[in-house]
Amino acid sequence: MEIRTYAPQKKQGLVVVITGNGKGKTSSAMGMVLRAAGHGMKSAVIQFMKGDLYSGEWDGVKYLGGLVALTATGKGFCGIEGNPYSHAEHRKNAQDAIALAFQTMDTADLNLLVLDEINNALHLNLVDLSQVEAILERRPEHLHLILTGRDAHPHIISQADTASEIHEIKHAYRLGIEPQPGIDF
């Protein structure tokens, strides 16, 4: 059997939104980063809110031949039980992440930019709709932009080329099963 390779006549950057309450949003973004690396494409990942709790992708991307830069800017999920930081502190972190996103988009040879949990950050007023709109406007035409996180803003979904809502059918933690490495973090 011959293995074919698809080559689009027109290459273009896509805006992809991954939202919903189910498991798989950050995972699918990281899978696209892995896939892009297989094509020799360079990615950057900016994690909003995440940063206080280790997750395997932080080391996973280090394997990818220097093709991926990951920055976790946050201090955990704003407003959840046990998180000790104020809304103002979370907002400051998220604003730093927005600045980093603009700076990163100017990297000439970047192919894919993941803004992980930015939908959630917008929903929680850690960033403003106008800021996310400005990122979409500034995006170079060749750059893929992936925006993850629950509660995506309808206007951001309207700007996307591809958008998925991941619905939770069930989740292990509801069965009292603790988060497991490799799957949940």
Add this chain to the structure above:
Amino acid sequence: MEIRTYAPQKKQGLVVVITGNGKGKTSSAMGMVLRAAGHGMKSAVIQFMKGDLYSGEWDGVKYLGGLVALTATGKGFCGIEGNPYSHAEHRKNAQDAIALAFQTMDTADLNLLVLDEINNALHLNLVDLSQVEAILERRPEHLHLILTGRDAHPHIISQADTASEIHEIKHAYRLGIEPQPGIDF
């Protein structure tokens, strides 16, 4: 800020089903493989049906320090326009993939096994419900098992610890945009 590392009191393998018609099923499985690699965990990926068309994850996983074995067993999507192979040929490939799944589960130090598109293969009668049930029964307790593909069988979902349905809000191809490397393949 101190970075914490979660360590579950009880480590256990999870059965994860990722289904639905939206973008992100294989991507999320590959993201979990990347995350697992960050933890030093070994994965195997068996792709049902896929195999006739190059996808970036085939080379992406080669970066992961020898922690991942990926096998694409198929000849494309059974029944879609332009696919020249008969149902019998597709079924033979899928049956080979089932045999490989059983063989792979016996690998002592394997932490995570992805059966990509197996839900779809079951829906298309390329594999039998009894065969997928037998895989679930044979699964070692420590092994994470991820089953992807649209149209997951309700009985398989009932056996899962975590299950997500990825709903398509929109997809670039409906706008006439061709599949793009790094995102779609």
